[in-house]
Amino acid sequence: MQLEQAYRLYESMLTIRLVEETLVQEYPAQQIRTPVHLYVGQEAIAAGISLHLSDSDYVVSNHRSHGHSIAKGLDLGSFFKELYGKSGGCSSGWGGSMHLCDMDKGIAGTSAIVAGGIPIGAGLALKQQYNAEANITVIYFGDGAVDEGVFWETVNFTGLKKLPILFVQEDNGYASQTPSSQRHAYKNILPIVERFGLMTAELDGNDPLAVAATMGELIQKIRMGQGPGFVRCHTFRWYGHVGVEDDTHTGYRNAADVLSWRNRCPIKAMEKHLLVVDPVAASKKMKATEEIIAEKIRCALQSAKEAEYALD
Amino acid sequence: MQLEQAYRLYESMLTIRLVEETLVQEYPAQQIRTPVHLYVGQEAIAAGISLHLSDSDYVVSNHRSHGHSIAKGLDLGSFFKELYGKSGGCSSGWGGSMHLCDMDKGIAGTSAIVAGGIPIGAGLALKQQYNAEANITVIYFGDGAVDEGVFWETVNFTGLKKLPILFVQEDNGYASQTPSSQRHAYKNILPIVERFGLMTAELDGNDPLAVAATMGELIQKIRMGQGPGFVRCHTFRWYGHVGVEDDTHTGYRNAADVLSWRNRCPIKAMEKHLLVVDPVAASKKMKATEEIIAEKIRCALQSAKEAEYALD
Amino acid sequence: MPWTKLAADQSACRLDETCQDAGAGRMISYGEAIREAIQQSMELDPQVLVLGEGIDAAGFLYDTTAGLSERYGTRRVIETPIAEAAMTGVVTGAAVAGLRPVLMHMRNDFLLVSADQIVNHIAHWQKIFPCPNGLPLVLRAIVARGWGSGAQHSQSFHAMFAGLDGLRVVMPFTPYDVKGMFLSAVASPDPVLFLEHRWLYGDKAVVPSEPYLVPLDSATVRAIGSDITIVGMSLSNRDVQKAVETLRQEHAISAEWIDLRSIQPLDMKSIIESVQKTGRLLIAENGPVTMGIGAEISAAVTEQCWTCLKSPVKRIGWKGSTVPAGTKLEEQFYPGVREIIDEVKRIATYGK
């Protein structure tokens, strides 16, 4: 990976992280009145993918949409405003955390119905194929969404029509508090979807370099019309399913697992990498990046707090 | 196969065939006022399966339900009455051809919504498992039903819970007039459902002996709790998708294919077999069987014609 | 944009209601009018594509899609798997991205398989997301009846989907309307549930051969009267029409007949105008009475026409929500011209 790209990847992940840490801080004040599903821990996935996307590529997202949207370029001001229910929010205050959107950035929409956005993504891709664009659609979903029939219908249609879609399964092991093993008759979904004509890859979703590299190759193939792709990214969310609390105490995830995943922080991994490949400047550059991001967030947050409430 | 069993198989297939040929004859009189989806050509499947079922085993059927129900023991009188909309019909005249039922015979119901009956079958099996019965549920559906998401959801749930289900796909190559190749991203469904923990088999659905043998083994395994099964039976319907006409002229199926499948009549195959294994008596026995069936149908049809219309 | 041009042309040459009764002109059937409308919409706008089960296979959805794939290719005429939920999502996404897809269902009963996409997604999308392209999609579905089609193939879901602000629902009755409203549905930036009735396919009338638009949000008065207003919709209009004639000829009752056409939004203005004149209202539902669109009309009319109503608004419709298959059961289940006439007579003499 080129240095410039590596820094962009770092910046993207860090932006998501700092935005969500801001949410964690601000949420108790009860001015962000919308259910938040934090992406913390999973940042490498959206960041690693978005590195290879332009505004003409679409993403469709689910309830855990902050990272997907921010990585794709959602303006932080309109993001915060949306979460504060303010005028100027990306969905005019109507959507809240679970319904982010910015068509100019290719963020086509977000469904809070599990798997609901998946076939919509196929429709976006159908238009790209119809117009013979070289653009693609990325569909984000969890290990839970594949339980739903509409996922399988979409996989079949996608394989049949060879739509330019990258299916991204963010496999954090749980749907809400229920582990995959209690929901899936199979261990690995990849050999199954392969049979529907999808190119597949399995990834450590916490390894930003691996994510960026594999996604880059796959996206390139999809763009060139070699068919749709499906990536299973193993990862872990640090916070509870919804809200800003650590929920380890509720017991459904084992504390040692939580710890071991926290120790595999994708941002730390990226920092380490940058320090190795750019030993002289990295430290300073990262600090500068962090400051810039923090400043952006401060402004965006401020603007959201000061904005008028969205009214009908 | 034992001779007695072979004759039962023959009788079962022939009953279905003669009943439906009766429908073909009577339909133009416009007294059977319900859309009929004929099973002619596919008889070996339901007959070969039902050989191994008792009244305590359930079947769930689809729009093409005559054969499934008759093989499972549906009384012909109540069958014809149902199709004539008469009182005494198995569904009290409310169901028509697409909604046959007889709980005493384990015919639990019939959905005319493609794949609609599939999860219901899983519920029947759940009860069998819950009560630790050695009974099983057979779910009949076509190559079209697997297009629907609810099929995949049910396969997953079945594999997960190891329900005592035999999934029977009657693959006649078409959903209405649309070939599988226009609907499926995959060529063979079996290696896919295998991954969900289903035992699988692929069969010539027009070979009654093969059907009976394979189904017998598989059903035995399912009864013994070795897990659910899925059989893909290649077959062909002789008539149009709905109604009593040959639709070869409409062109979606090639005339040579239609002819070659007609030449592979499962009942003819069974006759041939009986003549070989029981050369002395077969001819006479088969004739007697045919006469008995024909007489039963005559009576049943007569009773239906004479019955009062079902009223609210 | 071809559609703004069509709308503009139309306001110039004023092809409206009156035209269809003009007498002279080409007679085609409701089914043929649909086919022509689909074909013209595809001809007018390369962004229009059609999708569905059986639309590019023998049968061609009662011939309404015959010839399309030869003309426009399988790129624009997409035979689909039997996967209504996903395909509904697909047309939603395609419309979000700027295409004008039309998804076709042989029976409106199958819409239920995709209810999550319709109710939770389509009907909210434009309200919660900025949609630079609108959400120009059409769900075309056929309501059927009779021949023992029974519980799962004879329902009419116009009312079930009538409470969603973000989804237009229309039920054209005439060949003229079915063509003009289909073109309007495709032209519309909003999603439209387009409900045809199988029993109307053979009805013939004068239909202009050029493309034209009929509004998606307006009822139309099909017979002028002064004693009572009768609202019909889709097939129920047929019985209403006959009843109106008999009432005039044999009972000296002058009934005003309104064809609802649009279920969502309701054209309350037209209904109220009529009721203000007649003081009496009967709604002939093409579906079960309970929770039918007649309930909403009755409630709204009663609120708004309280002082001019001479008798309570009445509703007539199917006996229940499960349609039986048996011949006589069917006969008992559906009201007919007779029942409408009887009801009108009761209403007309109410309190007298």
Place this chain on the structure above:
Amino acid sequence: MPWTKLAADQSACRLDETCQDAGAGRMISYGEAIREAIQQSMELDPQVLVLGEGIDAAGFLYDTTAGLSERYGTRRVIETPIAEAAMTGVVTGAAVAGLRPVLMHMRNDFLLVSADQIVNHIAHWQKIFPCPNGLPLVLRAIVARGWGSGAQHSQSFHAMFAGLDGLRVVMPFTPYDVKGMFLSAVASPDPVLFLEHRWLYGDKAVVPSEPYLVPLDSATVRAIGSDITIVGMSLSNRDVQKAVETLRQEHAISAEWIDLRSIQPLDMKSIIESVQKTGRLLIAENGPVTMGIGAEISAAVTEQCWTCLKSPVKRIGWKGSTVPAGTKLEEQFYPGVREIIDEVKRIATYGK
């Protein structure tokens, strides 16, 4: 059969409405009452099993299923995949075969994913098939509101499913009712859509600790009055209750408050009896006004109480069918006590 026994015991010792206001007794919350009802139904009848997403995982559906799997095992407490359509079919089949399954959804919005199973299958099954075991299944689902839950997590689908003869729909308001109606729902041979409201979970009242049944088809008068009838349902009762008090105290208007409880079938008898006395009716919908259950009530009451109605039946409810997420948008969207009072005052002075 444990359920016939319970019904018999009950008619003996007559545990009815009055009991809950008795004052003395154990106070528990609506949520606790649900939990107790579920547990007691499982205790009473080994054929009862519960299924759902998150019912056997941390959270336990707002604690309503906590402890069940320890007590009854995972054979009877089935954590399911996120596959509402299939799981609805599964409970249908299980009920056909004689079990009494309860399928649980955290939000009633998710019911739409299974609409085909509910509408095309469950609601017709007993009508078209002889069902020796009836179809004893319960779909338990929670209606939510607020905190920006927005378009897909704040809907109330009671009215959308209210037109199906083969499906009972109930919306209990009090801790007493939610327990008794849950037990009745499980006892019922018919399928029941059991809609709870998340905002009621904290409400506390006296609830008997033994199992008891509350009918599934009857509304209840919660305050006696003479000037106007106000029908509430589920959460909207809360505003109605406050409005009724204020009206009495500050406006000298005596309102009769009916808690609808059952959406399908409607207890028209109770409503009509009340309207015959008051001559005025307002329905406070817990949902959008258009095509709400209020439309059906209004139409039916107007037909049946024409001569005793002093003013047109009115409805109050949400501003539309898409619920916004933003705080102030939410505030604008839902009517409150104030709006009910204003509407009642308008009705009470109507025509004066």
